[in-house]
Amino acid sequence: MSVSSDYLEQEFKQPSLLKRLGWFDWLWALLTVAGTVYAHIHYVEFMDSYEVGILYGTAITLIWLGWTWKPTRQLSLVIALLSLFAIALYGSDLARGDSNFFLKYLVSSQSAIMWMSALYVMATFAYFFGMFARSDFSNRVGSALTWSATAMGFTGLMVRWRESYLISHDVGHIPVSNLYEVFILFAVITALMYLFYEGRYKSRQLGGFVLTVISAAVAFLLWYAFARGAHEIQPLVPALQSYWMKIHVPTNFIGYGGFALAAMVAVAYLLVERRPEGWLAGRLPSLEQMDDVMYKAIALGFAFFTVATVLGAMWAAEAWGGYWSWDPKETWALIVWLNYAAWLHLRLTKGWRGRPLAWWSVVGLFITLFAFLGVNMFLSGLHSYGTL
């Protein structure tokens, strides 16, 4: 050998992740750590040790997310600034939500959620217009609107969290405790997952389809708020007063978000597949890419859904005295899990692709929807927190 292999390796070496980080990445990490430590010092008396663990775990996740998927840094900062702005405006008086201009029309949780709703619907139209008119500009507007809506949605949740504590200390809780709150969570998580794939594949053409399911969630949310007054903050029943809620529910919604995303991509897939030469085909990504997004979304959803179900079982063991009671919600979680397990086996080991799996993931969305909504509407059981 003419050259030493070590020398050659040095030549080909790429800088590691840490060396590739820029000043903004480090500022981001610093701000996250500072915020976390501040929260720890100020609120430690309200947290048990698990919750402190969750706090730091969240910080690590945020830093890692910001380093590996850069736009989340800006998103998190915007959410943080808007939330802090709202919290500062509120002070310790919940009534300011009705009197302060900014709170009333922008950043009180209810206003932020309304903004989120409006922006998601606008984004849907922008994406569809972009697709029909082949307008990249309109697609970019759609993208910007989706980012903004997501920021407003998260802000709404953050501020709602604070508002619950302003009502009373013992009412305060993380806003993932009922159907209204988790619908917001569903919308923002699904949107974030879509935005991730949008950046990854540098293609905005699927936006309209994915935002359709988010708009549907928004429509339900609005009906639920206006017709049923579901937006009122309610105190927690004793069973929900646990740190488990902070990890079980969001994990679950990453799963639901993945399944919803996959189903909407599957719809696009099926439309193109029906007329491969049709005018829609030229406006959407290749079949192969959609098939790939579908698989990735289901794989991610399945992985997180598994974790969520396991966390749920552990919580159940602590709250209800058994890790598995065949309660309708548990059983439906198992049904969803088995369904996507079958899907993954068909794809990964039977080598199925395309149309049948696309249909299957559309059907899968309905099964997921039933597990998420139907169980609360039609069946009674231990999970009856989010009745309609």
Next chain:
Amino acid sequence: MNDTTSPVRARRSTGAIALEFLGSMNLAITLLVVIAIASVIGTVLQQNEPYTNYVMKFGPFWFEVFKALGLFDIYGAAWFLILLGFLLISTSICVWRNTPHILRDMRHYRVDVQEKSLRSFHLKAEWDTPCDRSDTAARAAALLSARGYRVRQRAQDEHVTVAAMQGAVGRLGYILSHASIVVICLGGLIDGNPPLKWQELRGEVRAETRDIPAGEVPAESTLSTDNLSFRGSISIPEGGTSSVVFLQLRDGYLVQELPFTIELEQFRVEHYPTGMPKSFESDLVIHDDDLKEPLRQTIKVNHPLIYKGYSIYQSSFGDGGSSLSMRAWSLDLPHQEPLELNSNVNRFLRLTTTRGERTLEFTDFKLYNIFPLDENDTSGKKFRNYGPSIVFKVRNPAGEALEYVNYMLPVELEGRPFFMSGMRATPSEEYRYLYLPADAAGTPQRFMALLAAAHDVKRVRSTIETQLGDMVGTDAASKEVRSTMIESITRLVALFVEQGIDGVVKHAEASVPAEQRQEAINSYVNVLQGVLGALYVDMLRSEGVDVAQGVSDADSQFFDDALNTLSMLGAYGSPFYLQLSAFEHIEASGLQIARSPGKDIVYLGCAMLMVGIFMMFYMHQRRVWIYLTPRDGGTNVLFAGSGHRNRMEFEREFHALQAELEQAVPRRAAAD
């Protein structure tokens, strides 16, 4: 899961065929889907309800069919467990069959790959480079290891093969995630308590369906402390103890003995302003001979006590047999003094009433009843506490029962106090409320006095006589008319008092033509108001109220309310009104006690499952080969790769690697 297809042999044993069937992917996927569908049944059909409910819902025929299919306890049904068993076998076979091959595959670099097979790869590239063979190999190997590949080289004859792979550990994900299913099932099996199921199958253990004290439950329905795993519940009143729990089994229960005694010292419940419970907790004392002194611990929801492998959970709360003092005001003999009664929640009393034998079953006592002020106000901001209430059933000898909820304190409605009593025939109905006006002293006395007057036929008759007075002449015919009128009005009053306004309407329907009915009813009501009003004024006079200037607004309002109540009494269904006069609140804590030795095994399985799935999805095994053959003083480079799963991503990676490789070992210029 069968990544490898074994070469087909000419003759195969039955065992081999069975093994292949049980380990086949088709069976596995079918099982996943079938179990999912079967699970749906158990969520749609309420499980483990009393059998009588099912008979009522489905009729006797379908009840028998469903019972035979085990649909009322589907997750314990033999066929469902067999399905799970097949899934377990199928997964085990897959793991057993694939593990050796995966482990081998993780270690093997496949440096002995044939040029021909590399050429058949989907991802490949080929070019000539002026670099010599060993330099090319060194540069390629260096590049690949800088990109995270582990590299092996082999020179054979004139060829050099550089074989590299990455992410092989991801293949462990397969083993972990599938083995985890086996582990979870095993843990679940232990907690499913097969020995108990076996004893039950052989008839050695039988569910007790009668409502009898734990001590009287026969041995065949009692489980000793040897029982490995169970989950049961018990309700202990404050100050009470228990050393057993009840396990629900199909349409009955079993008694499970505990190796210690649980005492409930105190139970506390806190409420939100909405009346929703905020927290509830129990101060428990565990008495055990193994303990030097009793173990004291407070448990609450989400914070169980674990003692000797038994987990004790706070699951609910209820009444622990509050003692109740009541006054029964007879509605048929209202002139009688009320009957003083004493009982407890969860006890019953037998009474002989004007309408026959009645059993009073006291089912609940509530200290607070907090409801939204305005039923249409969903915001839930304004609430009102209606105070203590009792729930009881009044059962006739035929076994039919009406359920009542009576509030102890008079409730203000439109500024006037009423005793509220709700009645319903079945638990699925809403309560229909009777509002009985309370007098100034806060008792039903005055209403009862009016009712007594209305019941007193003599008094009613004389009142009617006075009212009719000299309305009619003194001749014989007029006298005749007059006495008929008196008779019929007296009957009308009696009818109203006995059956309420419904009775009057029915009477009109039976005796008056349809077109004049409404008019008749109106005149009946007028007459009734007249007679009862006169009785009421009489009553006021005897109370010492000065009615010379007319009846006060409050008193006349009372009369209207009383008349309303009277008109509803016919539908009330009870021969008495039960007034709660005093109580002593005794709370009971609902505990759930579980022993699940399989839990840690299940958790181990869950951990394996989570790790395995993430490894499987996010650590992809991929291989590349560089096959070098000397050519024209330089080297021919054949670059090929294959990725396990995630094809698109690997394709991208392959092309990026190829571009880098072409820089490291550049193509020979076309001019050469």
